[in-house]
Amino acid sequence: MTRTYRPGALGAMMDEYERAAVELTNLLETVDAPRFVVEYPQEAEKCRSIQKIMRHVIRAAYGCANHIRAALNMPVTVTLPTNLEDKHASIVALQKALNYTAAALDSVGYDLHVRANA
Structure with missing residues (x-):
């Protein structure tokens, strides 16, 4: 199957982001x-379970998307998920986060020249 890639550096970033999410x-x-929710108490709080x-x-994906949206003067339109009960909810939420990011970049085009704030 032939894959179509987005243009520019931002397009490459989004393509790679999606590839990593698929993996x-x-x-x-x-x-x-059961393994999705099992906790390992010796680990840091955010890393105690796959969940x-x-x-x-x-x-973090939504946070990144919201920073992109703020830089593009776009509204932040989502509430961050607080509880993901199972792996299927996590998969759906991850896809929604990617779609949210892509929608921001799609709206301005991937050939946008990025300038760092000094």
């Missing part, structure tokens, strides 16, 4: 329900 989703699909790691990843 993560494929990995999550192999995890059974908590996914919550952190998804909230």
Whole structure:
């Protein structure tokens, strides 16, 4: 199957972001329900279970998207998820976070020249 890539540096970033999300989703699909929520108390709070790691990843994805939206003077339109009960909810939430990011970049075009704030 032929893949169409987005143009420019931002397009490449979004393509890579989606590729990584597909790999993560494929990995999550192999995890059974009990293992998704099992906690390892010796780990840091955000890393004690796959469920908590996914919550952190998804909230970070929305945080990144919201920073992009703020830089583009776009409204922040989502509430961050607080609880993801199972792996399927995590997969859906991750896809929604990617769609939210892509929608911001789609609206301005991927050939946008990015200038760092000094």
